[in-house]
Amino acid sequence: MKLEKFEKSLILSREALGNAILLKDNNLIALNYNTIAANFDQLGEYEKALFYYKKSLIYASRTNNLNLKNWLYNNLGNIYCFDKKEYSKGIYYYRKSLRYSTKIADSSAIFLTKFNIAWAYFDVHKFELGLPYLKYINLFQEKHSDSSTIVILNMLNGMYESYKNNDKKATxxxxxxxxxxxxxxxxxxxxxxxxxxxxxxxxxxxxxxxxxxxxxxxxxxxxxxxxxxxxxxxxxxxxxxxxxxxxxxxxxxxxxxxxxxxLLEKQSKNRLISIAIIFALLLIIVFSYLYFQNSQLKQKNKLREIESKIQENIITASINGQEIERKRIASFLHDNISALLSSASLHLTVFSSKNDTNSEEITKTKSILIQTHYKIRDLSHQLLPSLLARFGLFYALNDLCESHSNSSLEFNYSTNVNDETRYNEEFEMKMYFIISELLNNIIKHSKATKAKVSIKQIDSHLHILIKDNGIGFEIKNYRTIEGFGLNQIKARVNTMEGKFRIISKPNEGTSIKIIAPIEYKS
Incomplete structure (x- = not known):
């Protein structure tokens, strides 16, 4: 992570997290969630960073690691203040951090946290609230400042003197x-x-x-x-x-x-040709016989097959259209609307600076633009998860299971495939949304407390098992149960030339098996 190889860092930290969970070591689990969060923080994925920092905080609260608690609260404060611009939340977390750095008597951590609090207050022009913290960091700046903090410290002093109208000192x-x-x-x-x-x-x-x-x-x-x-x-x-x-x-x-x-083919070529000719003649005789005996039955089956195929193609075309539209809308929101909102916010900032005004209407407008920017980014990520596009299917599914897990339902994820493995982009999207829909079914309908997602690559096929310990249902009735969407998923797997099977009984849980031929990158 320090070398800015964030993708590699995510791979290693996820492996370490898996081992920490097996060891049931809360301190190691918290440390690894913190590392995952820090990687997302560096990648600019602040919502993901917040999610994993808070996960880390849950496990850190079960330990006596005061240093980790201190840094987690400080990192949360940084995101809320300087990335999300939610200063009240950011200062709340900074105060939590200050409480722990005081407990462990870490003067360097105390100095850094008070430095951040002063900066946060000054950013929202609450100079009198930030003044006690500024006085403290001025008092101890020789002991704890580095080249970066000394620049910002002079800037903060300049901002305060400007507020007090001491133009000479501010200059x-x-x-x-x-x-x-x-x-x-x-x-x-x-x-x-x-x-x-x-x-x-x-x-x-x-x-x-x-x-x-x-x-x-x-x-x-x-x-x-x-x-x-x-x-x-x-x-x-x-x-x-x-x-x-x-x-x-x-x-x-x-x-x-x-x-x-x-070389092998040359050695057995003549023998294979002879066997192939005999075998072909036998096949012709057998198929001719079957054709004449079962022509009417075949015609009926063919009609049913065509009808089923047409229905499957209609379903698949509809879903494919939805996914293409998802991708197009997500790209449009991220590349166009989000950029326009950022540009509008920047123009308002420059206008306020040039006209020496901090009117309530402009401040509220800037706040609305920032909130809209984050909501559009979140919507873009919901339509097309950033992990799926950036890191691939297996990272996205791992993250999906983790984010769906809670105190009442735990999703366990396992695979024999390397997390860095990538397939055709459309294939990854299809498999992600199929599995996502099945997990949503478990959450909505199964009343399960545990569920398992297992993926194996055998030859050129993905073998997927999704199993829960919920209430189950009668297989013969699943076509009539609204909201399941299992027919659509089955149709989609069939058009991929895959296999789809459901095993379920009332009060005995449900297992769904999918075998899908892998579509590799061209």
Whole structure:
């Protein structure tokens, strides 16, 4: 994770989590959930990060690991304050963190938490509430500050002096923050200093210098975005090289197997030809006899088969259309609407800065835009889960089982397939939504307390078993039970040339077995 190899980190942390659960070690379970959450935090998946931080907190509460509790509350505060902009919740979690860092007498953790609280209060212009924390970090800054915190500390002092209308002191602190920030490798803190200094200069009507600092802020922000894009391009390049090596190795293996098979075929070619001819003649005789004896029966069965096939194709086409539409809408929401909302929020921020105004209407509008942005992102992820697109079927199913598990119903997930295995994108979507629908049936109808999802790859087929200990039902009646959708799922599996089987009795639970031929990437 420190090397920014977040996908690899997620793989290892999930493996470690599985072992920790087997050991029933609450401390190890909490630590691994914390690592998973931190990876999602770095990937910008803040809702996922929140989910796993809170999972970690559940297990951490069963231990005496005060250090972990302290950092979990601090991380939750960071997400709520600086990512979701829900400052009241963020400060609540920071205060929880402060309680634990005080218990363990960790002066460095106390300093960092009070630093975050001061920053959070100042971000919402509650300067008097943040002042006690600012005084504390000013008092102990020589002992605990690093190059990053000292830049932000000068910026916070500048913001407070600006609030008190001490223009000379405010100018000194802002310019000191910018001077120190220019020597720091990470220019993020420098960009914050330029932005706040620009707001202060607008306030005292020094518009030229305000514009210069706003321009510097935009330049640094664009540079940071370019660096982020370059990182992503490097990751893509590395993945392409790995894929190329894999293709070469597969080609060598295939070439070896082909040569070996040709040698064997030459040795038995004549014998096989003779057997094939005799066998073909026998088949012709047998099938001719069966054809003339059962022609009428075959015609009736064929008509029924065609009707069933047409019905299955209609169902499959309808579901495929829904999935394509899901993907299109999710992409449109994420790439267009979300971007437009972010742009509108940015324009409002710049307008407020330029016109030196903090009207209630603009503040509420910005808040509404931010809330709408997060709701649209959540809707996009519901339509097409980000884990499915980014990490593949097995990660998405593992996460689906974990997120559906609760105190009254536990989903156990197991597979013999490597989590990094990827198939054809459409095939992964089909299998994900089929399994998701079956899990929803368990939640809605089964009244089960335990359920199991088991996936095995045998040759070129996926063998899927979904089993629960619920109330079960009569197999002959399932077609008439509304809400199950089992006929649609069966039709879909049939069009994939797979197999679908239900085993159930009243009060004995339900088992559903699916065998689906794998569609690999072209």
């Amino acid at each position: 000194f602190y802002f310019e000191n923050a910018i001077k120190l920030g220019q020597n720091d490798v990470d220019k993020t803190d420098l960009s914050y200093a330029h932005e706040e200094y620009s707001s202060f200069l607008f306030k005292i009507k020094k518009y030229k210098r305000a514009y210069e600092n706003l321009h510097a802020y935009n330049e640094i922000t664009n540079e940071l975005k370019r660096e982020e894009r370059l990182k992503k391009l490097n990751v893509i390049g590395i993945n392409l090289e790995i894929d190329e090596y894999k293709r070469e190795i597969d080609h060598i293996k295939t070439e070896y197997k082909t040569n070996h098979q040709l």
